[in-house]
Amino acid sequence: MYFHTLREVPGDGEIPSHRLLLRAGMIRKLASGIYGYMPLGYRVIRKIEQIIREEMDAKGAQELTMPAFQPGELWKQSDRWADFGQEIFRLMDRNGREFCLGPTHEEIFAMLVGGEVKSYRELPLNLYQIQKKYRDEKRPRLGLIDCREFIMKDAYSFDKDWDGLDLTYWEMHDTYSRIFRRCGLDFRVVKADMGMIGGLDSHEFTVLSQHGEDMIACCNSCDFAATLERAVCAAGIWNQDGEERRLLEIYTPNIKTIHALKTFLGVPGDKLLKTLIFKVKDQLVAAVLRGDRELNKVKLANALKVPPHALEFASAEDVKKCTGAETGFAGPVGLRHAKIVADQEVPLMKNAVAGANKTDYHMVHVNYGRDFQADMIVDLRLMEEGDPCPQCGSPVTLARGIAVGQIRQLGTKYSEVFEATYVDENMEEKLMVMGAYGIEVSRTMAAIVEQHHDEDGILWPLSVAPxxxxxxxxxxxxxxxxxxxxxxxxxxxxxxxxxxxxxxxxxxxxxxxxxxxxxxxxxxxxxxxxxxxxxxxxxxxxxxxxxxxxxxxxxxxxxxxxxxxxx
Amino acid sequence: MYFHTLREVPGDGEIPSHRLLLRAGMIRKLASGIYGYMPLGYRVIRKIEQIIREEMDAKGAQELTMPAFQPGELWKQSDRWADFGQEIFRLMDRNGREFCLGPTHEEIFAMLVGGEVKSYRELPLNLYQIQKKYRDEKRPRLGLIDCREFIMKDAYSFDKDWDGLDLTYWEMHDTYSRIFRRCGLDFRVVKADMGMIGGLDSHEFTVLSQHGEDMIACCNSCDFAATLERAVCAAGIWNQDGEERRLLEIYTPNIKTIHALKTFLGVPGDKLLKTLIFKVKDQLVAAVLRGDRELNKVKLANALKVPPHALEFASAEDVKKCTGAETGFAGPVGLRHAKIVADQEVPLMKNAVAGANKTDYHMVHVNYGRDFQADMIVDLRLMEEGDPCPQCGSPVTLARGIAVGQIRQLGTKYSEVFEATYVDENMEEKLMVMGAYGIEVSRTMAAIVEQHHDEDGILWPLSVAPxxxxxxxxxxxxxxxxxxxxxxxxxxxxxxxxxxxxxxxxxxxxxxxxxxxxxxxxxxxxxxxxxxxxxxxxxxxxxxxxxxxxxxxxxxxxxxxxxxxxx
Missing domain, CATH: 3.40.50.800 (Anticodon-binding domain)
Known part of the structure; x- marks a missing residue:
């Protein structure tokens, strides 16, 4: 038996699963975010895979395997070649043809099924594969949680219509719950953001863990649960007191942060306006929200219809271009050359304090409508612990977790691009309606260890024990x-x-x-x-x-x- | 059931296995040399994999999986980064670090085991994995026979000494025979060239098939069997008649090929000398052999200690540099700036005809020793049907086949580079002795179809039928x-x-x-x-x-x- 336990982990063990899997000799690191699975660890992987196979097969899903190596042109057709930016590994063959290592397979499956399935009698169809996938993570970390090469089960369903997709989607919802229960996991099913895959509805299966890097928000009074990225904030009513007072400019030497401003003026955060300037492709965008709120970048990116990594903080030079001032004094009043996206709370604020777009100055008694207008008003902020639940108003709880699975209603996004159509009962040509269902197998292994260990080591559930x-x-x-x-x-x-x-x-x-x-x-x-x-x-x-x-x-x-x- | 048979194959089906696997809907092509395995086909792959697992496990080999993604620096350490040339896919991560997609894993395993195994008590060890591998084939063809992404089982053994390796090697020899027999294959075990992997002894498991692209030579009188690349030719005795005659230059206007020369002079091929000029890295090399022989490029490459793809035909300019003449008139006499490598038959030839290194002229009565010397004399030629067996002298038979497996004695080549040592019974530090054992799973599937089909379709053996x-x-x-x-x-x-x-x-x-x-x-x-x-x-x-x-x-x-x- 190849069996090599370690007493200590050389610098690397960031969280218990990482530390214990390394110490127990189950995994070995080859490069940042790239791990090998040793005989003991690979037995766990194969047992998780077997559980997945049994549950997928029980629902009539069929296993196959498509190449990890994907032609770049398919990604260009779906417009994701640029969107994925540095997140995918790209390479060229000896003839100069572009390829990528697939982080996901929507294009391939839409093209495959679109090319072969012709009739309603062949639908619905659910195809899955278990294989190594690739993603060029900026900072691979936490052991098997964020890897550049990882083991994934992905499935793609094809239905005749939205009702069909709904059935398949909720069947997979059940199947995923069963899979993760069989793996011995305590998890929550949460509303999720669609991300770069696109589509209509999505749920994540999140394993609760203090070391998880995904934040979820749950309500204890109703069934609301969502990833923090996705959690819709209730638009409350505050500060509606009194009438609009006269706009004034005040001297605030060197006061460049919300924190400094609060201290300097002795004013609470909910009276301040925060203006953050981003560069998105070639455009400047100013996000405006209450001073004590955190920006949810995913919501901003979704509002602008760009991927989150397309949002970059504007350079001092760009800031100057739209404010005429040094960084730290931006405000919505009189801002030029920038699209203003305001959080839904901003129009409700009365007599707020904001940057004056003039170095060392702020404005007081700023009022939406009278003093400035936004190009878009949307929900922009990050939900906080204790915020009112958007469904029932009770305070929400935030928890950390590890997303091990995600199901998505893709709809016809990829069917349109790859002409995945079929002929229905009435001889009419229709678009297939797609769903996608992923499980990160290697991350699931880590999540199991996060929930099943003590100070001496791992406590494998019987179902997945090597x-x-x-x-x-x-x-x-x-x-x-x-x-x-x-x-x-x-x-x-x-x-x-x-x-x-x-x-x-x-x-x-x-x-x-x-x-x-x-x-x-x-x-x-x-x-x-x-x-x-x-x-x-x-x-x-x-x-x-x-x-x-x-x-x-x-x-x-x-x-x-x-x-x-x-x- | 996802099930799509085709009546015809669009242009693609080069050989029966390719045509039938496509028509039966078992595989689908995504790009040149890159295939997906559909549900029916993937069931066959999984059955072959299961046979491999059972037989490997029965011998105490242990399954694991290492990354396909390999750091370039490991390949530089073993000096193979350059040797593999365009054969491997290379890519860079977002930080500019070089990686390749592994076509093989000697480096990884030597480093892994070298870093963890310390004592003789942990040896011998045999580790294997089944995964997708990558090779940037120049001309991917014949369906699953020559792919750029393919499914491979590779195993690496670590023994205390050469005797241990011998035991493991012959045990794997047996195991492979059992695996391929269980797959229903008619195959030959043949002596093989070590190729770029390097090492000492090697056998290939070659499935006989008229559409195979590997040629093997077998003797029907003794147990000699070898790949054509590797088949050692017996050095016969010919042309030893008479005495050396006077060297003469003759006018042969526009006679640039051996064929033309034979016709023009009315002399048999075995009286002619063929001189082929190659560029190898920065050096020019002239291979000299009997006019009616074919050059075995692998033998030449091995003699020069370079990989075969490093041999390129010299340009007309380079030819002129060493012959002073146009291409077509090269000969060994008076050749400059080129290393001369002569086949073992050349010194035995008397009064041969060769190029005169002068445009439109040849020489007659060329004799080795008197008129020229070679820098190396080696076995350079390709064995031919009917040649004497190097073991017993009976005529050999040539056959086409598909190499589905290869076993190799690596020895200490990689242990030295990666310091894979252990401490023996006497507390002495020693190098581990390695072996490597590969099976191309996807190619095996194609080979089974080559041997089991009729005009109506495939005839799967029970053991691997979907x-x-x-x-x-x-x-x-x-x-x-x-x-x-x-x-x-x-x-x-x-x-x-x-x-x-x-x-x-x-x-x-x-x-x-x-x-x-x-x-x-x-x-x-x-x-x-x-x-x-x-x-x-x-x-x-x-x-x-x-x-x-x-x-x-x-x-x-x-x-x-x-x-x-x-x-």
Whole structure:
């Protein structure tokens, strides 16, 4: 057995799953965001894949595999070649033809099915594949959470109409819930942003974890749950007091931040206007929102119909171009050469404070409508803990999580581009209606560890454990112990149980530490009482251990696995 | 079921496997040398993979998966970054770091194991993976035979010493034979060239096929078998008659080829010397061999210690540089600025004819030693049908084949570069001795079709058939037939048999044609006699068909599968 545990992780372990998977010898890093899966770790991957296959197949989805290597021209046809920017790996073949390493396969599947399926009788159709995918992450981190090469299951459905898609979509919603439950995960299904894939409705399956980098907002009173990116904020009513006062310019030397302004003026954040200037392609855009709010860049990007990475902070020079002032004094009044996008709260504010577009000056008593107009008024801000739920008004809770799956209603976006049409019952040609369903398999493995570990190591759920049982022979030089260990090992193997025999010539302590670290759920220890036919039985998740006759230990193992539906 | 057969293949089908796999809807082309595996085809791939897993696991090899994405610096360390030339796909990440898509993984595994394994107690070790690999073929062709993205099993073994490697090597030799036999292949194990991977001994597993692009030479009297590239030619004894005659220049206007020279002079080919000038990196090399022999470029490349693709024909200008003449009049006598590599037959030739290194002139009575010397004398020529076997002297036979597997003794080549050492029983540090073992899974699928098809379609062996049984309902509008069809389908499914039910609303003829094309081994047809409980039983490989009671058909199927060891 190739088996190499580490006592410490060289600098790298950013979160428990990363640290423990490295220490347990389940994964090895080859380059930033690029990992190999060692024999133990790969067994976990294959078990997760098997769960996915069983659940997808049960719904009539069909497995195949398309190339990871995709012609650039398909991405140009769908207009995503530019949109993905540096996020995809691009390369050229020896003839100078452009390719990319697919981070996703909408183009390929729309083209494939569009080219072959002709009749309504062949629909609906749901095709899936499990393969390595590629994404040139800016900062690959957190071990298997954010990788540049990762293992993914992606599926694409083709329906006759929107009702059909709805059926498939909610069936996949169920299927995903079952898959992640079988993996032993505690997760939330949240409304999600469509991102660069595009489409109409989408849900993410987010595993709750303090180390997750996805924030989700949930309501405890109703069923509202959404990614923070996507969470729609309620438009409240504030500051509507009194009448509009006269606009005044005030001297605020060197006061360039909202924080400094609050202190200098002694005014609360909800009385201030924040103006952030971005460069989007060749255009300047000013996002205006309440001083105590955070901008949700995804909402701004969606409003502008560009991908989030297209938003860049404007240079000092560009800021000067539209404000005539140094950076730090921008405001919506009199702003030139920039599109103004205001948060929905901005028109409700009375007599606010804003930058004066003049170095070292701000304006007080700024009022929307009288003093400035926006080009767009939209929901721009990031939801905060305690904000009113957009559905029921109760305060929302924010939580961190790891998005392990996403389902999307793509509609006809790709069918249109690749002419994926069929002839219906009345001989009319119609567009197929598509859905896409992804699971990040390698990230799921990490998420399982995030939720199942203690200070000594991993606690694999039985369903995905690399081995279900570990038989540890304390002293391999003792023939009685070795013989007993091999007997139990063989008995379990004969019952088709995944069992590992630790017959290394190491001290017992080393073996127990390793067993805890790699987290095999059931442990049978053969020690001094082997001569009496007695072994120790212990579950990794529980402190207790009991002494049993060796066949009692085998029997108990079989019973446990049967109860868990694993046999 | 996603199922799309084609009547004809648009221009593409170069050989039967390519044509039939496309027509049967098993594969689809995305770009030159880049294919997707559709549900039916992917089932075959997964069955081949399963056979490989079972046989590798039985020998204690362990599965894992390393990244396809490999840092360029590892390839520079082993000096292969340049050697692979345009054969590998290279790309850069957003930080300008160089990567390649791995066509093979020697570097990765030597580094991995070298970094983790420390003691002789952890050896031997054999690690394997099954994954997509990449190679930028100059002319991808023949469907799945020469692809740019292909599915490969590669394994790397680590032994304490050469004896250990020998054991592992011959064990893998056996394992490979078993794998290919289980896939239903008729193959030969042949001595192979080491190629750019390097190493000491190597065998290829070559499936005999008239459409194969690998040539092998076999002896029918002894066990000699080798790839044509590798086949060592016996050095015979010819032309030793008479004494050396006086060197003469003769006028041969516009006679630039061996063929023209033979006709012009009326002299047999074995009296002529052929001189071919190559540019290898910055050096000019003249290969000299008997006029009626073909040059084996691999032998020349090996002699020069460069990869074969480094050999380019010299330009007219370079030819002039070393001959002083136009192209077509090169000869070994008085050749300048070029390294002369002569075939082992050349020194044995007496009074030969050669180019005079002077436009429109040749020389007669050229003799090695007296008139010129070579820098190297080696075996340079391509073996021909009927040549004497280098082991026993009987005439050899040439055959075409498809190389589906290769095993290689790498020795310490990569262990040295990546410092893969261990401490032995005497506390001495030693280099691990490596082997590498590859199977091209997707090419194996094509090779199976090459050997198992007829004019109507594929004849899958039971072991790799996408489904073992096909139940065809002739008239799906007849309730009795449909009911009987589903009953048989269910009975076989309950016995865990891979069974496909053709319940499409198509004419019987269409269904039978499709069934022949996709090649399911056992076919049960439910037709007019369904009411009497009678169905038709037929094997795809045999013409005959018989009528059986429906449970008799189920029973016979089970019996057949049991006999074949499939149940």
């Amino acid at each position: 081995y279900q049982v570990m038989v540890t022979v304390v002293n391999v030089k003792d023939a009685t112990q070795m013989c007993m260990g091999e007997k139990i090992y063989q008995a379990l193997r004969d019952s088709h149980i995944d069992v590992l025999l630790d017959d290394r010539d190491e001290r017992g302590g080393v073996k127990f530490k390793d067993a805890d670290l790699i987290g095999i759920p059931i442990r049978i220890t053969v020690g001094k009482r082997a001569g009496e036919g007695i072994v120790e039985f212990k579950l990794r998740r529980e402190k207790g251990r009991e002494e049993l006759a060796y066949n009692g230990a085998v029997f108990k193992t079989l019973k446990l696995l049967k109860q868990a539906g694993m046999k | 489904y073992q049984v096909m139940v065809t309902v002739v008239n799906v509008k007849d309730a009795t037939q449909m009911c009987m069809g589903e009953k048989i389908y269910q009975a076989l499914r309950d016995s865990h048999i891979d069974v496909l039910l053709d319940d499409r609303d198509e004419r019987g003829g269409v269904k039978f044609k499709d069934a022949d094309l996709i090649g399911i081994p056992i076919r049960i047809t439910v037709g007019k006699r369904a009411g009497e409980g009678i169905v038709e039983f037929k094997l795809r490989r045999e013409k005959g068909r018989e009528e059986l009671a429906y449970n008799g058909a189920v029973f016979k199927t089970l019996k057949l599968l049991k006999q074949a060891g499939m149940k």
